[in-house]
Amino acid sequence: MISSSEGVEASAVDPVEPLVHFRTSREDDLMLWSKKYSVGVGIIDREHHELFDVINDVQAAVTVRQDRECIGALLRELAEATRAHFASEEAMMEKAQYNGKMLHALKHQRLQEQLDAFVARFDRGVDLNKHSLTFMRDWFLPHILETDCNFGVWHVEHSRK
Amino acid sequence: MALMTFGQSYSVGVKTVDDQHKVLFEIINDLHAAMMRGQAHSVTGPLLNKLLDYTRTHFQAEEAMMVKAKYPGLDTHKSKHRELINQVEDYTKRHKRGDISLNLHLLEFLRDWLTNHIQKVDKEYSPWMKEHNVL
Numbered sequence: 494m495i496s497s498s499e500g501v502e503a504s505a506v507d508p509v510e511p512l513v514h515f516r517t518s519r520e521d522d523l524m525l526w527s528k529k530y531s532v533g534v535g536i537i538d539r540e541h542h543e544l545f546d547v548i549n550d551v552q553a554a555v556t557v558r559q560d561r562e563c564i565g566a567l568l569r570e571l572a573e574a575t576r577a578h579f580a581s582e583e584a585m586m587e588k589a590q591y592n593g594k595m596l597h598a599l600k601h602q603r604l605q606e607q608l609d610a611f612v613a614r615f616d617r618g619v620d621l622n623k624h625s626l627t628f629m630r631d632w633f634l635p636h637i638l639e640t641d642c643n644f645g646v647w648h649v650e651h652s653r654k
Numbered sequence: 655m656a657l658m659t660f661g662q663s664y665s666v667g668v669k670t671v672d673d674q675h676k677v678l679f680e681i682i683n684d685l686h687a688a689m690m691r692g693q694a695h696s697v698t699g700p701l702l703n704k705l706l707d708y709t710r711t712h713f714q715a716e717e718a719m720m721v722k723a724k725y726p727g728l729d730t731h732k733s734k735h736r737e738l739i740n741q742v743e744d745y746t747k748r749h750k751r752g753d754i755s756l757n758l759h760l761l762e763f764l765r766d767w768l769t770n771h772i773q774k775v776d777k778e779y780s781p782w783m784k785e786h787n788v789l
Contacts, residue, residue, distance in 0.1 A: 600758075600762075603758055603762075604758060606690070607689070607690060607758065610690055610691075610692070611692055614691075614692055619692070624695070624752070624755070625692075627754075627755040628689070628755045628756075628757055630755075631754050631755045631757040631759070632757050632758055632759065635759050636759075
């Protein structure tokens with residue numbers, strides 16, 4: 494696994510990517526970003542951090558009892574941001590000819606199915622509570638630390654060659 | 655779609671064991687379906703307990719069969735069972751406390767553990783059981 498300091502450095506020295514402003518964390522955030530979640534590839538880290546933000550936004554909207562329309566819009570944003578992130582990660586794997594792509598993409602597909610089913614249930618009238626999104630946390634954190642880090646290490650090694 | 659389908663490649667040649675493995679497949683599929691339907695803790699909790707109870711029952715039955723047949727690989731096999739039970743117990747406790755949801759990682763772990771265990775570890779005793787007329 495890549496040490497977190499290296500990962501942060503990799504994001505900091507990437508001159509092409511614009512600066513992204515992540516939202517300030519709140520006390521009741523479900524997903525707290527920290528250096529340990531860096532996979533060593535700047536663009537992936539940024540997308541992960543953005544997904545953390547959207548998950549926290551949904552959670553915050555549920556906590557302060559925002560109306561259904563607002564929560565629905567955030568949920569759709571979460572589903573689409575997740576889809577876009579998976580596509581971007583898989584495109585990187587394809588380009589890098591990563592041998593673990595198929596299995597990794599299958600894990601993405603399963604979570605996306607679960608997330609899409611979750612949004613569809615909300616649309617059918619099932620309201621969210623403060624525990625509803627824990628499945629995203631419980632999937633996402635170990636996925637980053639294991640599956641994504643494997644690709645991160647591989648990607649860093651292969652881009653040096 | 656079901657997470658696990660029982661096929662001939664999972665048969666260990668002992669009917670009672672195959673039947674019990676089928677039940678384990680069903681419980682894991684039920685857990686997967688409950689997760690996909692977004693079922694509450696009050697539904698997934700009892701399902702997890704059912705998994706734990708049935709796994710214990712099945713392991714005991716399998717070990718009793720090995721004892722009866724004087725299977726030489728009993729101890730190694732037993733320790734693998736013990737290890738899995740510890741992991742599922744730990745998970746069930748964390749789920750009960752509300753620290754963790756029923757999630758894909760657990761289900762994929764259970765599926766991979768069970769398929770690998772049946773096809774590699776359990777099948778090792780098949781010739782022995784056949785020879786000792788345990789069918």
